[in-house]
Amino acid sequence: MVKRIALAQLSSCWGCDQSLVDLHLKLLDVLPALDIVYWPAVVDYKMADLEAIPNHSIHFGFVEGSCRTKEDLHLLRLMRQKSKLLVAWGSCSAYGGVQGLGNQWELNDLLERKFLKADTITEGRIPEENLPGFTEHVTPNPDIVDFEVILPGCPPTSENTAEALTALISGKPYDLPDKTVCDQCPKERKEKKIKKFFRTHEGHIDPNKCLLDQGYLCLGFATIGLCGAQCPTVNTPCKGCFGPPPNIKDHGAKIISALGAIADMTPEELERAFPDPIGSFYFTDYASSYLSRIRGKQRSRKKK
Amino acid sequence: MTDADRTIKIAPVTRLEGHGELTIKLTKTGKVKDVQFNVSSTRFFEKFLEGRFAEEAPRIAPRICGICPEPHHLAATKAVEAAWDITPPPAAIRLRRLLINAKQFSSHALHFFALAAPDFLAGPLGDPALRNVVAIIKAMPDVGKMALEMMQFGQDLAAAVGGKAIHPVTSTPGGMLNPFSEEKRDLFLKRVENVKKQTLETVTLAKRVVQDYWDPITKLAVTPTYYLGMHNKGNLEIFDGNLRVMDPEGKVVADFRPKDYQKYYGEYVPKHSYATHIYYRPAGYPAGIWRANTLARLNVADKMATPIAQEALQEMRDALGRPIHATFAYHWARIIELVQAIEEIEDLLKDPQIVSKDTKLSDVQPKKGDGVGCVEAPRGTLIHHYWTDERGIITKANMVVATNNNIAGIEKSLMVAAKQIFEDKAHENLKLPDPMIK
Amino acid sequence: MITPKTTAPGKAVRKDKKSTFEPRIMAFCCNWCSYAGADLAGTSRMQMPPNVRIIRVNCTGRIDISFILDALYQGADGVLVSGCHPGDCHYTSGNLKMKSRFALLKRLLEEAGLEPERVHLQWASAAEGEVFAEGITNMVERIKKLGPNPVGRRI
Numbered sequence: 071m072v073k074r075i076a077l078a079q080l081s082s083c084w085g086c087d088q089s090l091v092d093l094h095l096k097l098l099d100v101l102p103a104l105d106i107v108y109w110p111a112v113v114d115y116k117m118a119d120l121e122a123i124p125n126h127s128i129h130f131g132f133v134e135g136s137c138r139t140k141e142d143l144h145l146l147r148l149m150r151q152k153s154k155l156l157v158a159w160g161s162c163s164a165y166g167g168v169q170g171l172g173n174q175w176e177l178n179d180l181l182e183r184k185f186l187k188a189d190t191i192t193e194g195r196i197p198e199e200n201l202p203g204f205t206e207h208v209t210p211n212p213d214i215v216d217f218e219v220i221l222p223g224c225p226p227t228s229e230n231t232a233e234a235l236t237a238l239i240s241g242k243p244y245d246l247p248d249k250t251v252c253d254q255c256p257k258e259r260k261e262k263k264i265k266k267f268f269r270t271h272e273g274h275i276d277p278n279k280c281l282l283d284q285g286y287l288c289l290g291f292a293t294i295g296l297c298g299a300q301c302p303t304v305n306t307p308c309k310g311c312f313g314p315p316p317n318i319k320d321h322g323a324k325i326i327s328a329l330g331a332i333a334d335m336t337p338e339e340l341e342r343a344f345p346d347p348i349g350s351f352y353f354t355d356y357a358s359s360y361l362s363r364i365r366g367k368q369r370s371r372k373k374k
Numbered sequence: 375m376t377d378a379d380r381t382i383k384i385a386p387v388t389r390l391e392g393h394g395e396l397t398i399k400l401t402k403t404g405k406v407k408d409v410q411f412n413v414s415s416t417r418f419f420e421k422f423l424e425g426r427f428a429e430e431a432p433r434i435a436p437r438i439c440g441i442c443p444e445p446h447h448l449a450a451t452k453a454v455e456a457a458w459d460i461t462p463p464p465a466a467i468r469l470r471r472l473l474i475n476a477k478q479f480s481s482h483a484l485h486f487f488a489l490a491a492p493d494f495l496a497g498p499l500g501d502p503a504l505r506n507v508v509a510i511i512k513a514m515p516d517v518g519k520m521a522l523e524m525m526q527f528g529q530d531l532a533a534a535v536g537g538k539a540i541h542p543v544t545s546t547p548g549g550m551l552n553p554f555s556e557e558k559r560d561l562f563l564k565r566v567e568n569v570k571k572q573t574l575e576t577v578t579l580a581k582r583v584v585q586d587y588w589d590p591i592t593k594l595a596v597t598p599t600y601y602l603g604m605h606n607k608g609n610l611e612i613f614d615g616n617l618r619v620m621d622p623e624g625k626v627v628a629d630f631r632p633k634d635y636q637k638y639y640g641e642y643v644p645k646h647s648y649a650t651h652i653y654y655r656p657a658g659y660p661a662g663i664w665r666a667n668t669l670a671r672l673n674v675a676d677k678m679a680t681p682i683a684q685e686a687l688q689e690m691r692d693a694l695g696r697p698i699h700a701t702f703a704y705h706w707a708r709i710i711e712l713v714q715a716i717e718e719i720e721d722l723l724k725d726p727q728i729v730s731k732d733t734k735l736s737d738v739q740p741k742k743g744d745g746v747g748c749v750e751a752p753r754g755t756l757i758h759h760y761w762t763d764e765r766g767i768i769t770k771a772n773m774v775v776a777t778n779n780n781i782a783g784i785e786k787s788l789m790v791a792a793k794q795i796f797e798d799k800a801h802e803n804l805k806l807p808d809p810m811i812k
Numbered sequence: 813m814i815t816p817k818t819t820a821p822g823k824a825v826r827k828d829k830k831s832t833f834e835p836r837i838m839a840f841c842c843n844w845c846s847y848a849g850a851d852l853a854g855t856s857r858m859q860m861p862p863n864v865r866i867i868r869v870n871c872t873g874r875i876d877i878s879f880i881l882d883a884l885y886q887g888a889d890g891v892l893v894s895g896c897h898p899g900d901c902h903y904t905s906g907n908l909k910m911k912s913r914f915a916l917l918k919r920l921l922e923e924a925g926l927e928p929e930r931v932h933l934q935w936a937s938a939a940e941g942e943v944f945a946e947g948i949t950n951m952v953e954r955i956k957k958l959g960p961n962p963v964g965r966r967i
């Protein structure tokens with residue numbers, strides 16, 4: 071049976087979508103099994119088309135992006151209503167994404183920087199006409215509606231999405247692996263104690279050794295192993311863009327806990343090495359951290 | 375707005391990356407009152423880059439756009455390098471040029487085949503269900519296969535240099551973290567010849583489309599604006615050069631270094647869009663509305679940087695002159711840049727330096743200062759401007775992304791098109807060919 | 813004891829609430845020293861505010877930072893971690909690991925806009941019931957000044 075699929079984009083960079091398009095010729099293998107009922111990036115369907123679809127009639131709803139605007143909230147709820155099985159597609163959808171870093175500030179601060187104080191702006195104002203308005207706080211989609219499948223990644227690799235799609239088409243469950251990037255990494259980790267942390271512009275990275283052992287903050291040990299260790303393979307530290315393995319609730323907390331054990335440094339040295347723990351230990355998943363949730367609750371209480 | 379006024383809303387605008395809606399306001403007599411391009415989302419990167427290590431900006435900023443992350447990766451790196459006063463080794467610059475050209479190539483191929491060609495091949499008034507790349511693949515398998523191979527080549531090369539197909543990671547202040555291996559270089563050298571051949575076939579296909587659609591191309595949405603683009607001694611350039619502004623009459627009115635952009639760039643905040651409108655500051659708004667993008671680059675450049683592309687440009691200029699204001703000529707312009715990209719890629723792959731191991735400095739020192747990083751993204755000139763403190767932490771960021779250079783121009787040309795369609799019914803008199811797929 | 817100075821925003825508390833506000837404190841105590849200390853404080857009937865919930869752990873080195881954050885998320889107004897004095901940890905250096913983590917945790921709270929004074933790390937040996945009790949009392953005082961956890965009451 072041909073399955074109906076819808077792919078919707080909330081506030082996002084469209085990279086998850088692009089990653090699917092990057093399957094190129096391989097797309098032809100899965101397409102015959104699918105009837106695309108909504109995919110504005112590629113097919114000429116409008117929001118009204120989606121609204122007109124009967125409830126629960128979409129077999130697979132893929133949601134990319136997170137709710138930065140009120141229209142995003144509408145589209146997310148609509149996708150839930152129309153879909154039998156909803157997939158949080160990519161780290162934006164699963165955890166809030168890189169834009170979750172904005173939760174460090176109030177919405178007003180964000181608006182001010184962009185629309186009132188940007189260096190090139192002559193007369194600022196906050197645009198409002200025919201526009202949806204912003205959410206006060208980026209809340210991860212799974213905190214707003216239920217999802218059957220979570221597929222993180224920024225973006226998930228083409229293969230990740232193809233694999234999930236193939237499983238879903240054949241009616242199999244899609245579960246996340248309980249592996250880390252280190253498990254997939256070709257570099258050998260000796261679990262050395264770290265005496266000093268280096269930033270990527272400092273020194274030379276030895277291509278044959280584990281980056282963390284060399285003192286570069288590679289987050290492979292605390293990050294779910296789905297991407298095939300793309301970054302460490304090319305001598306670049308993992309920044310954890312796929313989020314933590316499924317059993318870990320707070321990515322940054324996990325990293326901090328581990329650093330306490332592997333760093334042979336005084337607390338003061340450690341603190342000096344990481345003046346920006348949010349930026350260093352959360353990347354695409356700050357919105358789903360305990361602290362961001364606390365701030366989110368605080369913000370919604372204040373509004374009431 | 376009176377009751378008799380009519381508002382047409384198109385939401386979302388499809389086959390366009392980014393979140394856009396179109397609002398067209400008509401009076402009761404059918405006159406077009408207003409056309410709004412409502413960009414309905416933004417994520418505030420300018421703010422949340424604050425407080426981060428500057429070398430992380432090349433990791434964070436690509437997420438501004440998943441379709442064109444490479445230019446952001448590189449503009450971010452260049453901005454930090456400018457702020458810290460560092461010059462990366464020559465091999466790193468070659469690798470970065472390879473990366474940006476690979477993106478340029480795959481993006482233009484994708485844009486032509488997946489986003490624009492459906493309208494031309496299925497006809498702009500054809501069945502909406504057929505106006506997409508999937509239908510093209512089914513109806514014209516040869517073209518479809520060629521399109522996919524070309525896009526794949528560009529994406530594969532970008533992934534090989536950048537380390538990741540989407541959101542590259544290897545460029546960092548001071549150089550490239552991962553040298554290009556000889557094995558990889560050889561693999562791409564083997565493929566490049568065939569892809570170059572396909573590129574030339576695409577030129578032929580595009581020329582055919584242009585001939586078929588000569589009427590709408592030369593008559594619909596012809597919109598004079600200013601143009602902005604990068605050049606290197608007059609040659610079209612996408613990685614490192616000066617910026618040039620051309621006025622609607624074709625006169626070069628400014629030629630400046632990107633670091634001086636604030637003198638020439640104005641940013642207007644419309645009441646109806648989260649994307650601001652960038653314009654030529656000395657001329658004011660809206661008079662100074664400019665467009666960046668491929669056609670703009672072709673307008674401001676004296677010539678292309680590579681020989682076959684130059685021939686193609688000459689052919690276009692012979693047909694349409696300079697500057698070209700026809701909005702639909704963008705599709706032709708894109709193909710000319712596609713040719714330059716593949717020629718540059720071939721040259722770079724053949725350059726022995728491309729596999730040099732000396733790709734990164736090791737003694738980079740952060741410092742307090744500010745720096746501008748500028749490259750051309752497929753959709754236009756991109757500027758990242760960061761301020762850092764002594765530790766190399768970002769204290770402020772200003773970014774002028776490619777698309778914002780074009781929003782006002784898009785609106786302007788949509789206004790022209792809407793008037794032609796709703797008032798003059800111009801589309802009914804246009805000569806349109808029989809669609810190639812029905 | 814260092815008097816904390818509040819750097820994080822959002823500390824404004826309405827006066828009327830403050831007087832009736834009884835902070836809820838979650839204390840993680842290491843089994844070997846501090847828990848015994850807490851016990852001692854209890855059995856010797858030292859004055860200790862009643863609003864503390866104590867969770868016994870093997871060693872402070874075993875405390876995952878997410879436990880502390882989870883406690884805050886669930887509405888704890890403050891979290892106290894009490895371990896053995898440096899050099900006395902039964903697992904050699906669990907407490908030192910905790911000290912390193914704590915430095916990063918505090919910085920993290922501050923950056924997130926939550927008062928870092930809501931978490932506190934102290935050392936107390938098995939014999940130091942009064943040190944433990946005093947730590948709790950100080951914690952309660954500190955949190956009273958800060959006001960309730962902005963997340964609202966849940967535990």
Ligand code: SF4
Binds near residue numbers: 437
């Ligand atoms: S998860 Fe990453 S790639 Fe996907 S939309 Fe979000 S930012 Fe883009």
Ligand code: SF4
Binds near residue numbers: 280291308
């Ligand atoms: S380089 Fe990174 S991912 Fe690889 S083993 Fe080391 S820490 Fe893990």
Ligand code: SF4
Binds near residue numbers: 298307312
């Ligand atoms: S290695 Fe880490 S940062 Fe790189 S893609 Fe994988 S999860 Fe993301």
Ligand code: FES
Binds near residue numbers: 845871872901902
């Ligand atoms: S055993 Fe008490 S802190 Fe380690």
